[in-house]
Amino acid sequence: MILGKVVGTVVTTISHRDYKNRRLLVVQPLVLPGDSPGEDFIALDNTQAGIGDTVLVNREGNGARQALKNPDACVISVIVGIVDSVYLEEAPR
Amino acid sequence: MLFGRVRGTAVCTLKYPGTEGLKLLIVQPLNKKLEPVGALQVAADVVQAGIGDLCVMVRSREAALAMPDVKFVPIDLALVGIVDELAVVAEDKFDLTMQPGWNHFT
Numbered sequence: 289m290i291l292g293k294v295v296g297t298v299v300t301t302i303s304h305r306d307y308k309n310r311r312l313l314v315v316q317p318l319v320l321p322g323d324s325p326g327e328d329f330i331a332l333d334n335t336q337a338g339i340g341d342t343v344l345v346n347r348e349g350n351g352a353r354q355a356l357k358n359p360d361a362c363v364i365s366v367i368v369g370i371v372d373s374v375y376l377e378e379a380p381r
Numbered sequence: 382m383l384f385g386r387v388r389g390t391a392v393c394t395l396k397y398p399g400t401e402g403l404k405l406l407i408v409q410p411l412n413k414k415l416e417p418v419g420a421l422q423v424a425a426d427v428v429q430a431g432i433g434d435l436c437v438m439v440r441s442r443e444a445a446l447a448m449p450d451v452k453f454v455p456i457d458l459a460l461v462g463i464v465d466e467l468a469v470v471a472e473d474k475f476d477l478t479m480q481p482g483w484n485h486f487t
Contacts, residue, residue: 298462299467300462300465301463302428303462307461316413320478321480329383330384331382339468349446362439362446362461363382372485374479374486
């Protein structure tokens with residue numbers, strides 16, 4: 289799973305049936321200071337997240353299918369949590 | 382999952398069993414700013430997209446699961462949605478770094 293920030297919304301009227309009734313959001317991964325920004329991706333929302341929320345994203349198909357309770361879902365990235373806070377230890381020198 | 386723009390069609394006369402009847406499209410993977418990422422790829426279409434359409438694509442095993450009938454097919458990129466509206470916030474609106482110590486997001 290990765291931590292990311294929701295930076296966009298996607299509207300699709302024509303979509304695969306596994307994607308119906310849930311929102312597609314654009315997620316940008318969080319990085320450490322000084323690191324280059326990660327590659328953005330699209331994730332299916334399972335938590336009612338919105339733009340600006342920091343989210344926990346499952347980026348693996350089996351976990352996604354379990355989260356969506358659909359054993360054949362053609363989904364990889366699913367937002368499975370909204371993050372309140374993160375504690376990071378100072379990096380060892 | 383990622384964005385892609387349909388750039389053309391591919392026609393194969395000889396296909397692997399189970400992939401007959403699938404429409405193959407040439408797509409350009411894009412990032413959130415709709416800038417090209419990497420080379421053109423071939424994707425199987427299940428939403429009847431056309432040339433020029435902005436689409437949502439899914440990679441790897443899940444692409445094969447998007448197929449309508451036979452789900453054990455050698456497909457690794459599929460179009461699963463046609464984008465009607467896309468709203469992305471400005472690049473510098475949010476801080477995307479995690480600092481040492483506590484980071485409170487709410």
